[in-house]
Amino acid sequence: MDKVTQTSLSVSLATGLYGISFGALSSAAGLDLTSTMLLSLLMFSGASQFALVGVFATGGTALAAIISAWLMGIRNSFYAIRLRSEIRPTGLRRFLAAQLTIDESNAVHAAQSTLAEAKKGFWLTGVGIYVCWNLATLFGAVAGSAIGSVEAWGLDAAAAAAFLGLLWPMLKGKLPLAIAAMGIGVALTPIFGSGAAILLTALVAFIPQRSKS
Amino acid sequence: MTITVIVASLLVFSWKLLGYLVPERYVTPAVKRFSERVTVALLAALIGIQTLTSSGELVFDVRILAVILAGVLLALRVPFIYVIIAAAALAAALRALGF
Numbered sequence: 161m162d163k164v165t166q167t168s169l170s171v172s173l174a175t176g177l178y179g180i181s182f183g184a185l186s187s188a189a190g191l192d193l194t195s196t197m198l199l200s201l202l203m204f205s206g207a208s209q210f211a212l213v214g215v216f217a218t219g220g221t222a223l224a225a226i227i228s229a230w231l232m233g234i235r236n237s238f239y240a241i242r243l244r245s246e247i248r249p250t251g252l253r254r255f256l257a258a259q260l261t262i263d264e265s266n267a268v269h270a271a272q273s274t275l276a277e278a279k280k281g282f283w284l285t286g287v288g289i290y291v292c293w294n295l296a297t298l299f300g301a302v303a304g305s306a307i308g309s310v311e312a313w314g315l316d317a318a319a320a321a322a323f324l325g326l327l328w329p330m331l332k333g334k335l336p337l338a339i340a341a342m343g344i345g346v347a348l349t350p351i352f353g354s355g356a357a358i359l360l361t362a363l364v365a366f367i368p369q370r371s372k373s
Numbered sequence: 374m375t376i377t378v379i380v381a382s383l384l385v386f387s388w389k390l391l392g393y394l395v396p397e398r399y400v401t402p403a404v405k406r407f408s409e410r411v412t413v414a415l416l417a418a419l420i421g422i423q424t425l426t427s428s429g430e431l432v433f434d435v436r437i438l439a440v441i442l443a444g445v446l447l448a449l450r451v452p453f454i455y456v457i458i459a460a461a462a463l464a465a466a467l468r469a470l471g472f
Contacts, residue, residue, distance in 0.1 A: 163452070163453075166452065166453060166454050167453045167454075169454075170453055170454040170457050174457050174461070191374060191378075192374065192375075194375060195374050195375050195377075195378045198375065198378045198379065198382065199378055199382065202378070202379065202382035202383075202386070203378070203381060203382040203385050203386075205385050205389075208381070208385045212377075212378070212381055222374075222377040225377060225381065226377060226380055226381040226384065229381040229384070229385055230381065230384040230385060230388075232385075233384070233385040233388040233389070234388055235411060235415055236385075236388045236389045236392065237388045237389070237391050237392040238392065238407065238408040238411045238412075239389075239392065239408070239411075239412065240388075240389055240390075240391070240392020240393050241392040241395070241400055241404060241405065241408045242405060242408035242409055242412065243392070243393075244392060244393050244400070245400070245405070249393065254390070254393045254394070255390065257393060258386065258389040258390040258392070258393050259386065259389065261389045261392070261393075263415065263416070263419065266412060267412065267416050270409075270412050311464075311468065312465065312468060312469075313461065313465055314439065314460070314461035314462060314463070314464035314465035314466075314468070315461060316423065316436060316464070317424075317435070317436045317439035317440065317460045317461055317463070317464035317465075318457050318458075318460055318461035318464075319423055320420055320423040320424045320436060320439070320440050320443070320460070321439060321440060321443035321456055321457050321459075321460030321461070322453075322457050323416055323419050323420045323423060324420050324440060324443050324444060324447065325443065325447055325453045325456050325457065326416060327413065327416045327417060327420065328447050330412070330413050330416070331413075334410070334413045337410060337413055337414055337417070338413055338414070338416075338417035339417070340414075341413070341414035341415070341417040341418045341421075342417040342418055342420060342421035343421070344418070345417070345418025345419070345421045345422050346418075346421040346422060346425050346426065346431070349422055349426045349429055349430075349431070350426070350429060350430055350431055353429045354422050354426060354429055357418070357422065358415060358418050358419070358422065361414055361415060361418040362411050362414060362415060364414050365407055365410035365411045365413075365414045366407070
């Protein structure tokens, strides 16, 4: 197995299994199995899915749930903009690429050193997470808390480690940006919640960076 | 409920599709640079939030040690998959011990 395949599969497992949390949370929030599965199959964007379910869990309206999920998805537009010129999907493949455009597939793409590996990484991670995420959602929704928390298995730490591994090769010249973004994201989370904090963190990317010689 | 889910899903998909369908002339070098920087910024924020918060609150627990271990292993050029397994194993083991 080559390096990019290994990376894609391990990211797919580490973050895809988080679908167990989503499935369990979604049923606990009162969504039926069909709605829970439709979210993972159609919406397929963790942050938006957790946002929508979170609004329902706290007794919010359908409109509030829709708007939260929608706002949470903005970042995927920027991922798509950087991916389009690299993977150049045409025709129906554009719709497939769009559906698979999420944090992880974009990050695996960005972390590769050659164009061919990057392209492979995007598709493998996108499809891999899609499969893992949906199976895990089903499992979580049906079995609920019977299987124990993802935390007990260390999956929360595994996801953080996977994100760190993906960021690692991108840090050259961007360390100040990464540190600022991390600090702001963590600082704003207790105030606005993690979803809104991530949205606000994107504003850091507007700060122009001095070019280094 | 199901209608809400479908409407919200279509709206979320519209963001993804927008990036692929927007005419090339709007994808200026500045927009592209911003998109690269957003990738780094959000990934870094995700690491911080995933490591240091739980349900919107600051929580310092075994995840910190697991991520530090991951950083050390990455610096030693250990392959990605072992880094993830090691981080999960350390967190799971420490939690099983009651930390």
